[in-house]
Amino acid sequence: MTLNFVKMHAHGDDFVVIDLRGQSDPITAQVARRLGDRHRGIGFNQLALVLDCEDAAARIRFWNPDGSVLDTCGSATRGVADMLMREAGTSSIVLRTQRGLLTCARASGQQVSVDMGQPLLDWQAIPLAQAMDTYHLPLPGSPAACSMGNPHCTFFVEDLASIDVAGMGPKIETDPLFPSKTNVHFVQIIDRNRIRLRIWERGGGIPQGSGSCCCGAVVNGIRRGLLDDTVEVACDGGTVTVQWDGVGGVVLIGSVEVTLRGAVADHLLGR
Structure with missing residues (x-):
């Protein structure tokens, strides 16, 4: 069986999509690591598998390049939505992820939006190791925490250029406060409608x-x-643009772009 893939990116966040509708799923943690290797494989921040689904256009399963599974990926979800909306000739589509049913739609300028669902704000849902105020965590810099189906820890800083993301990120990611590890953000606020963001991504760097x-x-x-x-x-x-009214789902809007198409070599699948 030839396994075809499409590589895409959304504001530089690159991901690989493999359409497995009507097929068996050959991807294991070991295969995901092989495919995610930027020197010997394809390379990606996330791998998105498009699977059959009874109550949505498709179900998406996500892998990190280190072979770990994640519940959600806003960029790859929008990429899959873009592909399937073009295939079906529609301007909206519903996809299933571990976050549940997510509604995606064509936005202005051929951008794609996805309602990522309500954020999880309780310490147990994020999860954190013990009960605490999720507005101000007991870490230097007093970050805030939430979950979008995966945990997030946000530091608000005065000068983003002075932050050693590669040095600080992995230490925060693996801090005992986060039993499932965490994504780490460093945010410089430009004004109330604009921020500059740098990221240390759980399982991805x-x-x-x-x-x-x-x-x-x-x-x-x-x-x-x-x-x-x-x-x-x-x-x-x-x-990208993010919208949240403080109550409902968080809407992510931005462009997606295909960078290449190809077929996975048999040896990467262990064949």
Whole structure:
């Protein structure tokens, strides 16, 4: 069986999509690591598998390049939505992830939006190791925490250029406070509708961008009273928009782009 893939990116956040509808799923943690190797495989921040689903257009399963599974990826969800909306000739679509049913739609300028669902704000749901105020965690810098289906820890800083993301990120990711590890954000607020964001991604290192991290950072900024309900987020790889009314689902809006198409070599699948 030839396994075809499409590689895409959303504001530099690159991901690989493999359509397995009507087929068996050959991807294991070992295969995901092989495919995620940027020198010997394809390379990606996330791998998205498109699977059959009874109550949505498709179900998506996500892998990190280190072979770990994640529940959500805003960039890859929008990429899959873009592909399937073009295939079906529709302007909206519903996809299932571990976060539940997510509604995606064509936005202005051929952008794609996804309602990522309500953020999880309770310490147990994030999860944290013990009961505490999730607005101000007991860590240097007093970050805030939430979950978008994966945990997020947000530091608000005066000068983003002075932050050693590669040095601080892995230490926070693996802090005992986070039993499932965490994504780490460093946010410099430009004004109430614009932020600059750099990320240490759980299981992935420093990406050019991350849809769920953009959502988590904005949610924590709104909770702190620092941001309005529509925020432009500038990452290393480009800009997206995040909207949250403080009650309902968090909407992520931005462009997606195909970079290449190909077929997975048999040896990467262990064949």
